Amino acid sequence: xxxxxxxxxxxQAIEGEGKDLxxxxxxxxxxxxxxxxxxxxxxxxxxxEKVLSPTRAICNGRDTILLGTYNYMGMTFDPDVVEAGKQxxxxxGTGTTGSRVLNGTYQGHKEVExxxxxxxxxxxxxxxxxxxxxxLGIISTIAGKGDYIVLDIDxxxxxxxxxxxxxxxxxxxxxxxxxxxxxxxKRIPEGAGKLVILEGVYSMLGDVAPLTEMxxxxxxxxxxxxxxxxxxxxxxGDNGRGVVEDAGVIDDVDFIIxxxxxxxxxxxxxxxxxxxxFEIMRLVCRPYVFTASLPPSVVATACTSIRKLMxxxxxxxxxxxxxxxxxxxxxxxGFKLGTEEPQSAIxxxxxxxxxxxxxxxxALIQGGLYVNLARPPATPANMTLLxxxxxxxxxxxxxxxxxxIFEQAGxxxxxx
Amino acid sequence: xxxxxxxxxxxxxxxxxxxxxxxxxxxTTFQNDLEFDSLTVMDFVAEIEDEFDIIISMNQQAEIENxxxxxxxxxxxxAD
Numbered sequence: 001x002x003x004x005x006x007x008x009x010x011x012q013a014i015e016g017e018g019k020d021l022x023x024x025x026x027x028x029x030x031x032x033x034x035x036x037x038x039x040x041x042x043x044x045x046x047x048x049e050k051v052l053s054p055t056r057a058i059c060n061g062r063d064t065i066l067l068g069t070y071n072y073m074g075m076t077f078d079p080d081v082v083e084a085g086k087q088x089x090x091x092x093g094t095g096t097t098g099s100r101v102l103n104g105t106y107q108g109h110k111e112v113e114x115x116x117x118x119x120x121x122x123x124x125x126x127x128x129x130x131x132x133x134x135x136l137g138i139i140s141t142i143a144g145k146g147d148y149i150v151l152d153i154d155x156x157x158x159x160x161x162x163x164x165x166x167x168x169x170x171x172x173x174x175x176x177x178x179x180x181x182x183x184x185x186k187r188i189p190e191g192a193g194k195l196v197i198l199e200g201v202y203s204m205l206g207d208v209a210p211l212t213e214m215x216x217x218x219x220x221x222x223x224x225x226x227x228x229x230x231x232x233x234x235x236x237g238d239n240g241r242g243v244v245e246d247a248g249v250i251d252d253v254d255f256i257i258x259x260x261x262x263x264x265x266x267x268x269x270x271x272x273x274x275x276x277x278f279e280i281m282r283l284v285c286r287p288y289v290f291t292a293s294l295p296p297s298v299v300a301t302a303c304t305s306i307r308k309l310m311x312x313x314x315x316x317x318x319x320x321x322x323x324x325x326x327x328x329x330x331x332x333x334g335f336k337l338g339t340e341e342p343q344s345a346i347x348x349x350x351x352x353x354x355x356x357x358x359x360x361x362x363a364l365i366q367g368g369l370y371v372n373l374a375r376p377p378a379t380p381a382n383m384t385l386l387x388x389x390x391x392x393x394x395x396x397x398x399x400x401x402x403x404x405i406f407e408q409a410g411x412x413x414x415x416x
Numbered sequence: 417x418x419x420x421x422x423x424x425x426x427x428x429x430x431x432x433x434x435x436x437x438x439x440x441x442x443x444t445t446f447q448n449d450l451e452f453d454s455l456t457v458m459d460f461v462a463e464i465e466d467e468f469d470i471i472i473s474m475n476q477q478a479e480i481e482n483x484x485x486x487x488x489x490x491x492x493x494x495a496d
Contacts, residue, residue: 148473153458169473172458180462187471381455 035358043361043373053077054265054393059370067388067402068372072345073234073315074393075265075305085266088300095295100127101282104293112303116272119306120241120256124278127270127299129291131230131259132158134269137287138226138255139197140166147193150184150218152176152209154202154380156228168195175202175380178213185221194223200243201231204379204387205338206346208236211247219252226255234263234309235316235345235392260302263309268294268302315392319345322390322399329403330388334416338385348374349386349406356413357384363409369402422468422491426483429463442484468494 036042041060050058054074055066075081088108098104109127116125128134139162143149147168151159154175163170171188173180181196188194196218198209211227218225229242237245240263244250254275260268271281282288294302320342327342330349338348351357354375361373364386372387379385394402410416417425430440433456438449446452452460461472464486470493472480480486 148471153455167475169471169475171471171473174458174462183466184471187465187469377454382453 035354040358041362041365043358046365046370051076055391055398057370059365062365062368064365064368064370065394065398065402065405066370067390067394068370069391070231070262070389071265071391071393072231072319072389073263073265073309073312074391075263075308078265078305078308080308081265081301081305084304085297085301088296092296094297096293098292099289100293101289106293106296106299108296108299108303109293112268112299112306113270115303115306116258116270119239119310120250120272122256122272123274123276125270125272126278126281126285126288127268127294128288129269129294130267131257131261131269132161133287133291134257134259134271135159135228136162136165137285138257138271138281139163139195140287141281141285142166142224142255143168143193143195147195148188149195149197150181150188150223151197152181152199152202154204155197155199156203156230157378159197159199159228163197168193176207176209178210178217181214182217182221185217185223188221194221196223196225198225198227199231200227200229200236201344201346203231203346204374204383204385205348206231206342206344206387207339208232208243208343211243211249215244215247215249215252224254225252226257227253228257230257230259230262231344231346233258234312235319238313240309240312240316260298260305264302264305266298266301266305268298312392319390319392321396322392322394323347325396325399326388326390326402329399330406333403333407333410335406335410345390347388347390349388351384351386352415354384356415357386359413360386360409360415363412364405367405367409369405369409417468417491417494419487419491422494423487425467426464426487426490429467430460430483433460440483442482442487444483445481446483446486447481464490470494 046059048057048059054071054076057064057066092106096104113125113127128137135158143166145167149163149168150171152175153172171184173184198214201208215225227244232242234240236243241250244253255271255273258270260266323342323345327347331337336350351360357373364371374385374387376382468490480489
């Protein structure tokens, strides 16, 4: 018998005691503990105990106006949409338990893809399980090693992750800077594959991209163009097709990425395209293949919602009124906003710093108003923002109520 | 342009970004010594790209930690 086995374990002096793989998060843990130790309600741990409508919920026990959801078109309680989901649950069950390319394509998945083709008047539509996966999948699959991706520095995390997964050469340019974008395109070696990635609406400040100019420049250099319209679908453009429609460049972009988790009111992501070879993506795109497809109830609600959004021009008009009224009201109160004019359904209120931002968030939630607290690193230029996203179901009176809660909170915290 | 010339050019470009007046040697790191955040990196890289008419992709940037490595990379890129 070996001596080693019968010896008791000996305590070893290990260098860097108390350190493990989680040590890299110590700064974040400390920042969070510092914030909460002041008695601050946790902005990232809010629970909605009951959801009353697209614009109201009981949050932490209080009746609260929701101004920090992406429910732009207020479709989550639409009776037709809810009914379609119930019917699909009854007819097709709770889930598909499989990939789209195996057992996970039901009638409903084909129907929602047809609804997207009709909505955008495009030849192909491919539905993913989330919007994050749509960007991850499409970008990483079309732009691989040796190809070049030119993208806005303020792009969403899902875009950056898609770039990283595909291993293309990644070349960012200053936010919305047409000249900076052109310079980079010009320097790409001849013969290399080129993809330009833009967003219609940038979700942090709620500003739109100058797509007319940018898409023209991208085409001039022979690049393919992908535009993420997550925050504009259903709202911007005469038919709600997004900033690409509003800017008149929808026929020049190669791919539009979108999501069901904002205006559509459920969850899922998609890509629409007119590229003649687009269907091959279903076999080569790993984030599409190696995950379970959306449940039947989700695709049924999405399909019904998308078809209703085609006829949503009255709602679109009311949402614009809300956006303009809130923007003007906040500006008049003396708040600093992310854009000079309202450009989307997102109005970002710029806070002096994280501490006052958190205090302001708490004063608002106690006053019965929920907004998004956005902070670095998710924000541009390390800003702390209170992001307000409006809904077509917010009434004129509610916008007034929102403004008076802002006024009271702003004075209490000493920001205005 | 040889390495010494590239070095001289980059030294003048880095000046406005070197807010704390750190003495720059070959081993000076951008993250720890100069404390560049991601936006500063973007602006600084854009200055260099424009000056030398090159692309330094983010993939290449990930390999560059200190000043000497940057001068090497730019010397090579502008010669290609």
